[in-house]
Amino acid sequence: MTPMEFDFLKTFLKTRSGLVLSNDKQYLVESRLLPIARSSKLETLSALIQSLQKGGNRALETEVVEAMTTNESFFFRDKTPFEHFKETMLPAMLQNRATRKQIKIWCAAASTGQEPYSLAICLKEAAAKVGGWRIRILGTDLSQEVLEKAKTGLYSQFEVQRGLPIQLLLKYFDQKGDMWQINAGLRAMIEWKKLNLLEQFSHIGEFDIVFCRNVLIYFDQPTKTEILERIAKALPDDGFLVLGAAETVVGLTDAFKPVPGKRGLFQKKQAAQTATRPALAGATSRLAVGATTLR
């Protein structure tokens, strides 16, 4: 691969997916795209890039974008966000939405589904508290291929052993030959949609909790800001945003504020601010929860 070819690939991926490929990622390109080059009978990376330059091969273009943007994922990845979910977000929402009895959760980079399924498991484990509630989980990803896998809920023996306690495997999965399938009850809790965060997503509606972990790291600063601000529009004032362990909103947008002591957890700025002020008449219950959460 020549420097010019690498530059072309950088621009191509930036335009198509927003992915920012730094110059030290040559190895990543080789390891992910060589298999595609070979399966497309193109032999070399150069040949693959030339074919992209020529244009007109939509299937190949999609395959390249998906191969470069697909993340490794596992159940209960990083643990902390799921503790925040059980201990902070869910109790707050159970109080704030007590009249409507409805909570909407969006996993914005659902990949092969482990994150939404982990949340569904948390909800099943909290069944006593959420009985009678309508809880909707939407899982979206840029890649149709990973969504297809997510939908089946089928995971290899390796995949179910990373992050998933054995009791939960026994409780929520069925063994299917060499694979393990998440049970139908959990699969029914999640809706899947292909969605590119670079494009408008106002049509998917409003959410109370948004998980957007380890995806912003691929974007440049202005793109990160733009996406965060559009997510803010999809959240009510007391809504929560969860970012990856190494990600933050600081220096990117004022729309969100970190929840003190809760790594990776953010709330809309106005909600966080009002929560620290004395409660206003008529909005007491909602603010009270914010206050306990933010202490």
Next chain:
Amino acid sequence: MKQCLVVDDSSVIRKVARRILEDMNFEIVEAEDGQKALEECRKTMPDAILLDWNMPVMDGLEFLTSLRAEEGGESPVVVFCTTENDVAHIARAIRAGANEYIMKPFDREIVEAKFQEVGLI
């Protein structure tokens, strides 16, 4: 330093497990069957036990049952590590007092994930 008893009749598996666990800062003791493992436990009760199922002399399940009946035998965290990967076997192991379960083949990441799961690291 925490101690981990690695119980497996295959010396290759014991060696692989030892290498992974030593990197995780465990002091390793090895045993090639359940009987020898029980003797090791009577000498010093380890913090963790990585336990194969199918072994000559005394198998893993029999060992676990005996261990849990011993004085102080409830304290080690027991992680099964076996090719027996069906629901019935897993359920039996848990009922007998296993804390976690690794289905072979395993790698470093799985051992780390499972040991984290049970609070060993």
